[in-house]
Amino acid sequence: MGGAMAILSLQNVSKSFGALKVTQEVSFDLAPGEALGIIGPNGAGKSTLFNLITGNLRPDQGAILLDGRDVTGETPMQRCASGIGRSFQIPQPFDHLSVYENLLVAARFGGRLTAAEAPAHCADILRRTGLAALADRKAGGLPLLNRKRLELARAMATRPRVILLDEIAGGLTEGECVELVATICDIHAQGTAIIWIEHVLHALTSVVSRLMVLNFGRMLMIGAPDAVMAAPEVREIYLGIEA
Amino acid sequence: MGKTFTPLILPLLVLGMALVPVIGSRALVQDLFMVLCLLVLALNWNMLAGFAGLVSVGQQAFVGIGAYAMFASVILWGMDPLAGLLVGGLVAMALAVPVAFFTFRLNGAYFAIGTWVVADIARLAFSQWKALGGGTGTSLPKGAAQEMLGVATVRGLIGGSKAAAVDALTYWLALALVVVLLLASWAFLRSRMGLGLQAVRDNALAARAVGVDPLRLKALVFLLTAFGTGICGGLLFIQIGRISPGAAFSLLDWTAFVIFIVVIGGIGTLPGPVIGVLVFYGLERLLADYGTVYLIVLGLIGIAIMLFARRGLWGGFVQRTGLDPLPLSHAAPAAPAPTRS
Numbered sequence: 001m002g003g004a005m006a007i008l009s010l011q012n013v014s015k016s017f018g019a020l021k022v023t024q025e026v027s028f029d030l031a032p033g034e035a036l037g038i039i040g041p042n043g044a045g046k047s048t049l050f051n052l053i054t055g056n057l058r059p060d061q062g063a064i065l066l067d068g069r070d071v072t073g074e075t076p077m078q079r080c081a082s083g084i085g086r087s088f089q090i091p092q093p094f095d096h097l098s099v100y101e102n103l104l105v106a107a108r109f110g111g112r113l114t115a116a117e118a119p120a121h122c123a124d125i126l127r128r129t130g131l132a133a134l135a136d137r138k139a140g141g142l143p144l145l146n147r148k149r150l151e152l153a154r155a156m157a158t159r160p161r162v163i164l165l166d167e168i169a170g171g172l173t174e175g176e177c178v179e180l181v182a183t184i185c186d187i188h189a190q191g192t193a194i195i196w197i198e199h200v201l202h203a204l205t206s207v208v209s210r211l212m213v214l215n216f217g218r219m220l221m222i223g224a225p226d227a228v229m230a231a232p233e234v235r236e237i238y239l240g241i242e243a
Numbered sequence: 244m245g246k247t248f249t250p251l252i253l254p255l256l257v258l259g260m261a262l263v264p265v266i267g268s269r270a271l272v273q274d275l276f277m278v279l280c281l282l283v284l285a286l287n288w289n290m291l292a293g294f295a296g297l298v299s300v301g302q303q304a305f306v307g308i309g310a311y312a313m314f315a316s317v318i319l320w321g322m323d324p325l326a327g328l329l330v331g332g333l334v335a336m337a338l339a340v341p342v343a344f345f346t347f348r349l350n351g352a353y354f355a356i357g358t359w360v361v362a363d364i365a366r367l368a369f370s371q372w373k374a375l376g377g378g379t380g381t382s383l384p385k386g387a388a389q390e391m392l393g394v395a396t397v398r399g400l401i402g403g404s405k406a407a408a409v410d411a412l413t414y415w416l417a418l419a420l421v422v423v424l425l426l427a428s429w430a431f432l433r434s435r436m437g438l439g440l441q442a443v444r445d446n447a448l449a450a451r452a453v454g455v456d457p458l459r460l461k462a463l464v465f466l467l468t469a470f471g472t473g474i475c476g477g478l479l480f481i482q483i484g485r486i487s488p489g490a491a492f493s494l495l496d497w498t499a500f501v502i503f504i505v506v507i508g509g510i511g512t513l514p515g516p517v518i519g520v521l522v523f524y525g526l527e528r529l530l531a532d533y534g535t536v537y538l539i540v541l542g543l544i545g546i547a548i549m550l551f552a553r554r555g556l557w558g559g560f561v562q563r564t565g566l567d568p569l570p571l572s573h574a575a576p577a578a579p580a581p582t583r584s
Contacts, residue, residue: 054452056448056451056452075451075456076451076452077451077454077455077456080451080452080453080454081454085452085453086452088448088449088452092446092448092449092452093445093446093449094441094442094445094446094449094450095445095446096441096444096445096511097438097441097442097445097572098572098573098575099575100573100574100575101438101441101572101573102442104438104573105438105439105442105450105453105455106453106454108435108438108439109435109439109453109454109455110452110453110454110455111454112454115435119575119576120576122575122576123575123576126575135575136572136574136575154449154453155452155453157453158453158454
């Protein structure tokens with residue numbers, strides 16, 4: 001394994017909830033600056049995999065390495081400070097804080113920026129995510145697209161080296177989706193590695209260079225998006241097309 | 244408007260309050276002392292419940308512990324009551340550590356009940372302290388309050404009897420506590436940790452994901468408010484002069500009234516407790532003669548506010564007028580001119 005090169009490395013990670021094996025012996029390496037997509041049917045264990053990577057869940061076995069350092073025992077807070085940022089599938093804004101303050105918390109804590117550095121950092125992200133005009137608006141009242149943007153912006157504010165996106169394009173209109181993809185491309189272009197769970201395939205494949213298929217907690221396949229999508233077993237399991 | 248309004252009105256208000264012992268009657272000083280102490284408790288409880296999301300109904304534990312520690316300092320260890328105040332705060336904070344250890348395993352309503360149980364355990368435990376009168380309680384030694392540090396100075400300043408000087412001194416201490424607490428709360432909430440705390444209150448899952456440790460922040464607030472509540476407990480019972488487990492650990496006096504004050508004033512806002520305590524004092528003056536009816540009316544008002552004006556009086560005022568003299572928010576920096584090349 002190219003563990004020394006990888007920014008994030010999962011080694012034989014497994015997790016069960018009772019008798020249900022939600023993650024089974026998942027191993028992969030993520031290169032610095034790489035964009036990896038994850039697809040799979042509902043209940044395949046995609047969000048669980050994210051929770052294992054962020055530390056919200058502890059694996060039953062296996063190890064998670066960040067820059068070659070074992071972080072399996074670290075809390076979500078420590079992993080965030082070490083450079084793992086995430087957006088939630090269902091947006092989780094700080095409702096009573098303004099959009100800007102949502103980013104400011106992330107920058108001051110996870111991003112470890114000082115009171116002097118944080119405002120410019122946040123203002124820059126607000127501009128890049130198209131939220132600048134809403135900066136002083138309370139986050140609780142935002143419509144879906146802006147909530148999704150805020151999820152992305154807040155994750156960016158923690159200054160991650162790996163950013164985990166959980167179905168961030170889900171529920172958006174075509175036009176909104178295009179806008180969001182442009183922002184994600186911009187983040188990727190700046191050198192941030194991305195792991196992206198998504199059902200909106202064309203959005204996903206326009207960004208990622210590798211695609212992983214999860215099914216019943218197992219890694220069915222990982223490789224170039226075209227090759228993966230062409231594979232008969234993927235077409236059968238994921239798209240429901242008879243091979 | 245808010246910016247010029249606050250720095251002017253607050254010092255004037257404090258100055259006016261500070262002059263009460265000089266120009267007002269002793270009865271008024273004693274009345275307002277109680278009001279100020281309730282405000283101190285309310286500011287602490289608001290920090291706990293309104294900002295840290297820790298809805299405790301057991302804060303009377305720390306009032307009682309602070310008061311008993313102050314009595315022990317004076318009676319058993321021969322200390323000055325003022326030093327006893329500090330001991331009271333520190334002991335309350337120290338005992339808050341094991342309390343937090345057990346109650347932090349509980350959430351929401353369970354946490355509330357847990358803190359209540361802890362307060363009752365504390366009341367029962369202090370009833371066993373024979374050296375301080377056990378279940379019937381005890382009084383401060385004759386003259387302990389009147390020989391207290393600073394009383395002579397106050398007497399020199401405003402004249403009158405020693406007892407009046409004690410009243411004035413405790414009143415000023417309570418006023419100072421209010422001012423310090425208000426300023427400290429404001430500074431804390433505007434700080435990095437305060438911002439993190441508000442994030443935790445809104446969404447603990449997301450807070451962890453952006454690097455905020457909810458447990459650490461909540462524990463910090465719990466310990467600090469125990470300190471403030473403990474000091475206030477000591478101060479209250481210097482003035483009252485007599486302690487018993489029932490009075491020191493009174494749920495009604497030190498927690499139920501305090502919750503009422505914060506809820507009607509506006510929970511989770513800084514001026515809320517100040518407004519709340521004014522309303523509470525007004526109602527008390529109006530209805531105190533009616534006994535039980537007074538408590539029923541208080542309860543009904545509390546319920547009405549919770550149902551129809553959940554932000555309380557201050558929250559409603561800010562929402563309607565958009566005027567907030569004590570803003571906690573951080574305004575976004577002005578957008579830099581676009582520098583697209």
